Amino acid sequence: MDFVDSGLYRDITDYAQDSPTWVQHAAEIGTEAGLLVFVALFVAGWWRARHASTRAFAIAALAPLATAVAYVCSELLKSVVAAGRPCRAAAGAATSLAECPPHGDWSFPSNHATIAGASALTLVLVRRALVLLTVPLALLMAFSRVFVGVHYPHDVAAGLLLGTAVAFTAVRLALRPALRLTGTMRASSVPAARWLTGPGPRPLARAVPPSPAHRRR
Known part of the structure; x- marks a missing residue:
């Protein structure tokens, strides 16, 4: 089954070819660098959640796992649809800025x-x-994946x-087991488990009642 949107694709890739060189290079780098930004945000979210509630930590831990599940689903769908890349199939289109993936590395979905x-969703x-x-x-x-022509x-x-x-869906389905696992690990006697999940929220400081002498004043 072959989905084609060649008109809009050609418009975008023509615009890419007419763009300044620095924009083209930024798009080529950014299309991959964005993944590293998300990885950094996942790590930061996990680290911050170590001092958060059990629920907050469970969601932070599930975020990269749910993303991995989504990736696997996209790979499975790719193999079923088996749509060719536009950099190879779109007639009359400008040359792609990025190297066109080999045949068998299908296009739909990205x-x-x-x-x-x-x-983006799980981090939110x-x-x-x-x-x-x-x-x-x-x-x-x-957008950058279209811009570079792949x-x-x-x-x-x-x-x-x-x-x-x-x-x-993955976060919703896995949240309850993740909550139980987080609670178990935080109560564990294994130092590595406690370090991984963190101590949880810091207890609020208890107010010190005024002394009797102070009350008499």
Whole structure:
């Protein structure tokens, strides 16, 4: 089954060819570097959640796992659809900025967009304020895959939708077991387990009641 959106693809890749050289290089680097940014955010989210509630830590721990599940789903769907890459199949299109993947590395859906969508959603579940960073980053990553010429627009749109849907479902289904596991590890006598999950929220300081002498004043 072959999905084609050659018109919009050609418009974007023509624009990419006319862009300044630094923009082209930034797009080529950014299409991969965005993945490293998400990895760094996952690590930061886990570290911060070590001093958070059991629920917050469980979600932070599930975030990269749910993203991995979304990636596997995209790979399975790729093998079923087996759609050719536009850099090889779109007639009359400009030469892609990135090297065209070999035959058999299928186009639909985009793995990068799937990972970006899943990462953005799960990181927002970890901390809502991250929506201002993760959503624009995911959209930019998805667009960059079309910009450098290796995906059709519908490839990245489907990847974003697949990633968010699968990751959200995975977190929902795995949250209860993750909560139990986190609680067990935090109560464990094994130092490595306690370090991995962290001590949890710091107890609030108890107010010291005024002395009798102070009350008489």
